[in-house]
Amino acid sequence: xxxxxxxxxxxxxxxxxxxxxxxxxxxxxxxxxxxxxxxxxxxxxxxxxxxxxxxxxxxxxxxxxxxxxxxxxxxxxxxxxxxxxxxxxxxxxxxxxxxxxxxxxxxxxxxxxxxxxxxxxxxxxxxxxxxxxxxxxxxxxxxxxxxxxxxxxxxxxxxxxxxxxxxxxxxxxxxxxxxxxxxxxxxxxxxxxxxxxxxxxxxxxxxxxxxxxxxxxxxxxxxxxxxxxxxxxxxxxxxxxxxxxxxxxxxxxxxxxxxxxxxxxxxxxxxxxxxxxxxxxxxxxxxxxxxxxxxxxxxxxxxxxxxxxxxxxxxxxxxxxxxxxxxxxxxxxxxxxxxxxxxxxxxxxxxxxxxxxxxxxxxxxxxxxxxxxxxxxxxxxxxxxxxxxxxxxxxxxxxxxxxxxxxxxxxxxxxxxxxxxxxxxxxxxxxxxxxxxxxxxxxxxxxxxxxxxxxxxxxxxxxxxxxxxxxxxxxxxxxxxxxxxxxxxxxxxxxxxxxxxxxxxxxxxxxxxxxxxxxxxxxxxxxxxxxxxxxxxxxxxxxxxxxxxxxxxxxxxxxxxxxxxxxxxxxxxxxxxxxxxxxxxxxxxxxxxxxxxxxxxxxxxxxxxxxxxxxxxxxxxxxxxxxxxxx
Ligand code: WT7
Numbered sequence: 258x259x260x261x262x263x264x265x266x267x268x269x270x271x272x273x274x275x276x277x278x279x280x281x282x283x284x285x286x287x288x289x290x291x292x293x294x295x296x297x298x299x300x301x302x303x304x305x306x307x308x309x310x311x312x313x314x315x316x317x318x319x320x321x322x323x324x325x326x327x328x329x330x331x332x333x334x335x336x337x338x339x340x341x342x343x344x345x346x347x348x349x350x351x352x353x354x355x356x357x358x359x360x361x362x363x364x365x366x367x368x369x370x371x372x373x374x375x376x377x378x379x380x381x382x383x384x385x386x387x388x389x390x391x392x393x394x395x396x397x398x399x400x401x402x403x404x405x406x407x408x409x410x411x412x413x414x415x416x417x418x419x420x421x422x423x424x425x426x427x428x429x430x431x432x433x434x435x436x437x438x439x440x441x442x443x444x445x446x447x448x449x450x451x452x453x454x455x456x457x458x459x460x461x462x463x464x465x466x467x468x469x470x471x472x473x474x475x476x477x478x479x480x481x482x483x484x485x486x487x488x489x490x491x492x493x494x495x496x497x498x499x500x501x502x503x504x505x506x507x508x509x510x511x512x513x514x515x516x517x518x519x520x521x522x523x524x525x526x527x528x529x530x531x532x533x534x535x536x537x538x539x540x541x542x543x544x545x546x547x548x549x550x551x552x553x554x555x556x557x558x559x560x561x562x563x564x565x566x567x568x569x570x571x572x573x574x575x576x577x578x579x580x581x582x583x584x585x586x587x588x589x590x591x592x593x594x595x596x597x598x599x600x601x602x603x604x605x606x607x608x609x610x611x612x613x614x615x616x617x618x619x620x621x622x623x624x625x626x627x628x629x630x631x632x633x634x635x636x637x638x639x640x641x642x643x644x645x646x647x648x649x650x651x652x653x654x655x656x657x658x659x660x661x662x663x664x665x666x667x668x669x670x671x672x673x674x675x676x677x678x679x680x681x682x683x684x685x686x687x688x689x690x691x692x693x694x695x696x697x698x699x700x701x702x703x704x705x706x707x708x709x710x711x712x713x714x715x716x717x718x719x720x721x722x723x724x725x726x727x728x729x730x731x732x733x734x735x736x737x738x739x740x741x742x743x744x745x746x747x748x749x750x751x752x753x754x755x756x757x758x759x760x761x762x763x764x765x766x767x768x769x770x771x772x773x774x775x776x777x778x779x780x781x782x783x784x785x786x787x788x789x790x791x792x793x794x795x796x797x798x799x800x801x802x803x804x805x806x807x808x809x810x811x812x813x814x815x816x817x818x819x820x821x822x823x824x825x826x827x828x829x830x831x832x833x834x835x836x837x838x839x840x841x842x843x844x845x846x847x848x849x850x851x852x853x854x855x856x857x858x859x860x861x862x863x864x865x866x867x868x869x870x871x872x873x874x875x876x877x878x879x880x881x882x883x884x885x886x887x888x
Contacts, residue, residue: 311521361489374399383432399492406549412828435577496520514720525714530560628766660714762791
């Protein structure tokens, strides 16, 4: 197993080494894995094209490192613990040997169904162990997985399947989330009406609710598994072969298929997992994120398994049957490291302390947060009520595109400051740039967060459209990777993320493109144009505020709003539904036709008293109308 930093002094030394000689630093980290063939060159890079290659010439399979490599020392250790949605249902767990066998078996199922190296396979599943098994089985045969969060509706699902030209979909009859049952297979059927690339659908039976099975296309997981062997030889992959695609929202309406590759992602997911959380042998690690997001990829599946940890997967939601569910699960499995989102903390804090009290949380050693800035009040509540004042909180900043954690404390090692992601991990070289692209030196500065040197987990391309990757991340500031975040480096050199500076918003930790929501709203027959902005929301971080222009006046505006919500729900999914919809006569546009979102953001945030410079507006009266009716 790889090494772990043990003191702040060591962190400083390791950081320095990683900057002075990145190749020998990462080369040393990569030594501890099973490689079929060692790499020829640690790093080759060019941030203009962009073209980044880690461990070129190296051959490996990541699942051999997640599973086979552990069989000699930890075959009977629990690899995955699963807690169902309903506490009355029995949980499950798989040892490293069992998980290895199930992954091999399902890898054979995939091959028996015609899948091969390089194929794209969409996984649209509830949070059951078979979701992790499907992910790993794809990686085992060299198929590129594209997991789509099972909260997405059919419109988002079909566009993702189509963009990657997936040949197969792995799904379930349905899934449970709190008191709700979601008919996943029916959503897949709907999505596939528009996707011709899909030849096979494998359906895991979770709820037992009736589904339609398309003859010649659909087949049951259990029928296929019964025919398959548990021995499977892993496909030999090049370090730079694609491992997975994961879609993320961007400034335009179309999501981007972020591509990660085998070697660098593996080294980075594992290195960051062990060091940030200060993982100890035998720890039970619980990341509450869904595998449909990058956090679930890196810190529920790959990172913990690479490290030989016990990873916990929870099918349900934090507030069902009541707001004590998370704390009950921690108590039940004696969780040592707990990793969740600020939005969950804020919503549970709002429920009051009584839901925490019944449970023993003294197994906890480390707490973590991810996905959005954590406000000081939520930080303190988490620290006192959950960590009982003795667990460090790692506020981990990273992105789908970075593959793993980039700026974060090392638990128990880095001195903490609430609201700060603190310091860059070894190998991470942040830079703050001003609006003119000038790098801000020294401390006590605020600017746009960029990276000036590659790390092994960096995005390689956006699937099928390399130009988009270049334009989105490498074009704004020449020679830098641009994150899209604003950031402050304080007097101590500590980093504080201030939020997005582009047209995406963070709603309950989910990244949503405002253009994507606008496109969905515009599908409503009566809506001709819309503009969506975020506004500060006490629980969700950002709420969604939609301004819509109607084709003709509607007397029943409330009914119209309900229909508009349902339209977004059907196309994108429930989490993209606006919190507020305001019908307007016009939008504040410049003479060249550009919507002045800055003005809308101010109005949505309830701060319309000072709108700044409005001299370029085509029709200033529009703004007065909007202000008068703002919610
Ligand atoms: C964006 C990336 C990282 C995995 C989950 C989200 C925001 C993320 C933090 C943090 C403040 C954060 C940024 C970033 N973000 N972590 N600790 N503090 N902001 O991945 O959906 O790709 O979103 O999430 O704005 O750019 P993602």
